[in-house]
Amino acid sequence: MQVLKFGGSSVATAENMEKVIAILLAASGSGTTAVVLSAMGGVTDALISSGKLAAAGSEQYKQLLQTIETRHLDAVRSLIPVARQSALLSWVKQRCNEMESLCEGVFLLGELSPRTLDRLVSYGEWLSSFIVSGALQSREVPHVWADSRQLIRTDSSFGNAKVDMTATRELMNAYVKEYPAPLYILPGFVASDARQVTTTLGRGGSDYTAALVAASLQADVLEIWTDVSGMMTADPRWVSHARVIDRISYQEAMELSHFGAKVVYPPTIQPVMDSGIPVWIKNTFAPKDPGTLIEHEVNEDRKGPVRGISSINDMALLSLEGSGMVGVPGVASRLFQALAAQSINVILITQGSSEFSICVGVAGADAENAREAVNAAFSYEIGKGAIQPVRLETHLAVVALVGDNMKSHPGISGRMFGALGRNGVNVRAIAQGASEKNISSVVASEDVKKAVNVLHEAFFETAYKQLNLYIVGLGNVGSKLMEQLKQQQYYLLKHVRLQLRVIGIANSRQMALNEQGIDLGNWQQALQEGAPMDLDAFVEEARRHNLRNSVFVDNTASERVALVYDRLLTRSIAVVACNKIACSSKYPVYQRLKFLARDYNTNFFFETNVGAGLPVxxxxxxxxxxxxxxxxxxxxxxxxxxxxxxxxxxxxxxxxxxxxxxxxxxxxxxxxxxxxxxxxxxxxxxxxxxxxxxxxxxxxxxxxxxxxxxxxxxxxxxxxxxxxxxxxxxxxxxxxxxxxxxxxxxxxxxxxxxxxxxxxxxxxxxxxxxxxxxxxxxxxxxxxxxxxxxxxxxxxxxxxxxxxxxxxxxxxxxx
Incomplete structure (x- = not known):
């Protein structure tokens, strides 16, 4: 048996649903197949917004519900021949009327309970799965549509219900035995409690549904079909050269999922890991791509020490410090109890061996509540001065290296922090588990994209290193430099494994900036079409881009340009200058620039100050x-x-x-x-x-x-x-x-x-x-x-x- 799950993007439109049906038909000759479907992309969020608008007394919920209804009715009309549409259109219309009635009740009461919200959002998966079932029926494909609410039993924790695995396994096996079929279509995300009241499994719950089906029926494989061709070494929106991981262990997948890689959700892995069922991550829009295989063990010969890089944005650090913590048992326990009482999840923990301080990471949205809870829990010690009030730092992110094999490769942490340091990414806190599957660092939110790119280059991009240039001065020397860069660009990439990108150029009149790189064969036109030169704005753009391996090149003889070097060096942007003014200024100025380059772990080179191209x-x-x-x-x-x-x-x-x-x-x-x-x-x-x-x-x-x-x-x-x-x-x-x-x-x-x-x-x-x-x-x-x-x-x-x-x-x- 095989279980296939399709995400919201895979069923977002009738055209996409056709792709899903094609994949199902191709898989139909491989034994029994169970298919779990998410709601159409964006529908769940729209239903949540409808409920909240209704609770707030806004009639705008009606417009949202009308949009949802139109999307589903249009899908039916596109997928099913006109002669066979009537019954399904009527069914969809009835469900949409039920949603409207629910929201109307919420509007009148001015209250949206968790139970009501679960009932409302369950319609998304219910509708999409029934429409796909109707399309299959119109094509006379034998199958059974099964209501997941009758198959998955949970407690009554609405919004994120806990599954009763024993009862669920029994219900699923009994259903398959009573209704044998080559193909089952099920809505994901939804379940019910012992009283048959609708519950949901939390965001990402459709993945979890598929894992529950696979584990309960002892499937041979679980396939999760989404809009990417597998789990990636990093977020492809940030890292242009991120690549698909061909094989990964369950533990690595769980770590990456926890730290922001949302191709699969963390709870998904547990049921299939316990049952030893392999998981394939596949792309609905590129079904021939091999995807990623998640399994128990991965051949060591096929693995590097790091399997992926992930991150969690919008987090905060709470630091509890004081001499009154040293040697006192139970401090950590009281801290975590205080946070647990407020239902605040701890993302990261680090504590110095001196026991003088303990630091925890929480979601940014929970930061203020967490501070208040911890301060209240330690109010006695704070009042006596034995412990300081909680210090809260916000606008942070966690960047994590993940890999089972890191423990057998010395120097991984050194490479990680060395690469970050060379690019001016300050690490605020560090956490590494005893298993060494995960090394996490806390950085400023503004540095997270840069940090992920830096680490990806350090651990995955053995093909080349990227250098990002900002060039000021395009006269005799500057224009010759641009010619030389263009001439050598291919050679450096092929033979030195160095990719040169010119991000910004400027002369005394014009400037041009392009974060994706300026065409070196057409830089004069780019400059002409750029903005009037503003040196301060140019420098601030270089600082704001915050790109890895950035270099500012000064080909001028301008004192004003020389005066901006310190602002660049303090952002760990290297400076290359043929301008002699800075190094021949007053000695303290020269000394400070050299110090800043050392202090911010960057470079200040000025070889051409003395002998032009001569090595002096x-x-x-x-x-x-x-x-x-x-x-x-x-x-x-x-x-x-x-x-x-x-x-x-x-x-x-x-x-x-x-x-x-x-x-x-x-x-x-x-x-x-x-x-x-x-x-x-x-x-x-x-x-x-x-x-x-x-x-x-x-x-x-x-x-x-x-x-x-x-x-x-x-x-x-x-x-x-x-x-x-x-x-x-x-x-x-x-x-x-x-x-x-x-x-x-x-x-x-x-x-x-x-x-x-x-x-x-x-x-x-x-x-x-x-x-x-x-x-x-x-x-x-x-x-x-x-x-x-x-x-x-x-x-x-x-x-x-x-x-x-x-x-x-x-x-x-x-x-």
Missing amino acids: IGPLSDMVRSGDRVDRIDAVLSGTLNFVFNNYDATRPFAEVVRQAQEEGYTEPDPRLDLGGTDVMRKILILARECGAEMDMEDITNNSFMPESCMKGSVEDFYKELARHEAHFAGLYQKAKDNGRILKFVASFSEGKAQVGLQEVSPEHGFYHLYGKDNVVQFYTKRYPQQPLMVKGAGAGADVTASGVFADIIRAARV
């Missing part, structure tokens, strides 16, 4: 962390100035060479930052700080070669002054040439002091053969005292700078 800061950090000591740094750190002095030979104006450097993208937007030495000062300052020096810009000596008048006014005024002082620049060049030397703008750091300035370099100097826009950095350290560690290469240009930013983005994904 990374190797320096590695040396310092590994115990090396930097004694001296000598460097040419301006690709711009190197380009200028490599191309200036006094045969054409100095101003013309500088303008060429700007047009080719080698200078800052304001070239005076380069020529005046400010940019190089910032770079040597950053290197000095990375060596451990506490320095600021005013501590650096700048031996400037620029006439003072060139540094005033606008950029165009700057070029005019350069032209006016051509003799000065020609003189510098000629003097070096006469000495057999060339000009290089050199930065150095030694013995806690730093300086920058133009120097004449002889042919034997390591900087003499430095061409084009190249940079070079020489590190003299304890390990490299004579022959320095040298990093040399292109130190300017949009392409190489963008590649350095890209490299930092990849580092952010790997760390």
Whole structure:
């Protein structure tokens, strides 16, 4: 024998009912079949609302009942030939009249009792099952419609009645013996007490009905047909790459069901688990999908340590603390008795070994009642100061890892909390049972979607890691970065298992945000169609999205953008910056950003601050962390100035060479930052700080070669002054040439002091053969005292700078 149960979505419309009938006909050759049907989707809620409206004195209940009646009559007309509709239409109309009479009585009394509500909501399953039965009858399919109220015996706890298993088993077996048939159609959810008064089995009761039928008749299998293709590794509405679990144990299914996976309801599992009956979760709308098999044991070779991730939203934590609890027996018992007296269910329990505190999780709706009940229960101790009044925290959620096999895999908890911590998800409380089938953590409600995605990536998505980018600055460097991201997107996914998604882009005028990702082949149009740039709004959207593995990329030279880094880091959003302003600001600002990155377990990378695409800061950090000591740094750190002095030979104006450097993208937007030495000062300052020096810009000596008048006014005024002082620049060049030397703008750091300035370099100097826009950095350290560690290469240009930013983005994904 097999038992098939179809949920509300499966019978929501006549079209869906046709799919159900097709599945029944396909299963008809497999022995006796019992079919349990839910109410049409949404009908139970509508009936509850009708009753409540009537009790509140609102005649709007009539409109709801009319909608319910129309849905069922339309289903009959669609499913059954016109010549055979009359009797069933009449029957449905009579049931609808009964519902209206019930609600009218509730309206007149102004009261909706649990018993009356059970009677009212029972019509949903009664109607849907009778309509399917009528459709089968019109197709001359042999079957029996059985009233579940005559087969399932319960107590009189209306709304969530307790089943008398012995009586139910006897009634079902007697019925099948008296009315043998190849197919039985039954309404789910409904039952009756010893006085034949209608009761219901609680929400999810149709699943429970099917399990009771399967267990009572010792079925070979129970199939639960719904609108998904099985139990999923996570909620597919939150996790786009959630996948179907092919096999799962009863215990795992119960854990996942309890923690929010509503494909099956927790009571469903118990009767079939006791009888050892396998359960298949199948999809009515994709009947060929294999689904999920729930059984006693699952082959260990087919299981990872974690089977699924689930959550319970809208919960609260109650914490009872005080020295008066230490060593005092019965405190926990009194706490739970106080909650039980108010019919408050405890979702989660955790207690410190010191016995100084105990913490319980309850549904958010029960939070205030729970606090009042516990405070009342401990009023004497609270009055004496031995115990503190209950501390209540709301807007929380539980996220749970579930798996039978976790107990044999060390490090699961570490991976779980490490993944959450790296993404800035604060864990408020932890609970783990001795069986290790479930590890639960309490997080803020705003973090629950992020937490589930983070954990799913950590335990299931071995195929790739997702990185979500917010990019500000789309000029020379930013546009090149977008090209490189597009070019490498497929390669990174295939070979590095890294999925890059650009969620937000912005320049000084426009911004565009798309939580599903911006098309990198069409980002210019997306930006054009976006909103006017509002930096604060852009940052707040990044914080609100709260996506895992988020990275903010700053390709600007804006002080205002640099000032938002702290707001991002405190949300555990990594920052990648080619903007030098933050790291060359006052030392406390630099120090605070580094601290925030550590404190919020995220990344602050700025490799391109010094050498564009050259690996300078990374190797320096590695040396310092590994115990090396930097004694001296000598460097040419301006690709711009190197380009200028490599191309200036006094045969054409100095101003013309500088303008060429700007047009080719080698200078800052304001070239005076380069020529005046400010940019190089910032770079040597950053290197000095990375060596451990506490320095600021005013501590650096700048031996400037620029006439003072060139540094005033606008950029165009700057070029005019350069032209006016051509003799000065020609003189510098000629003097070096006469000495057999060339000009290089050199930065150095030694013995806690730093300086920058133009120097004449002889042919034997390591900087003499430095061409084009190249940079070079020489590190003299304890390990490299004579022959320095040298990093040399292109130190300017949009392409190489963008590649350095890209490299930092990849580092952010790997760390």
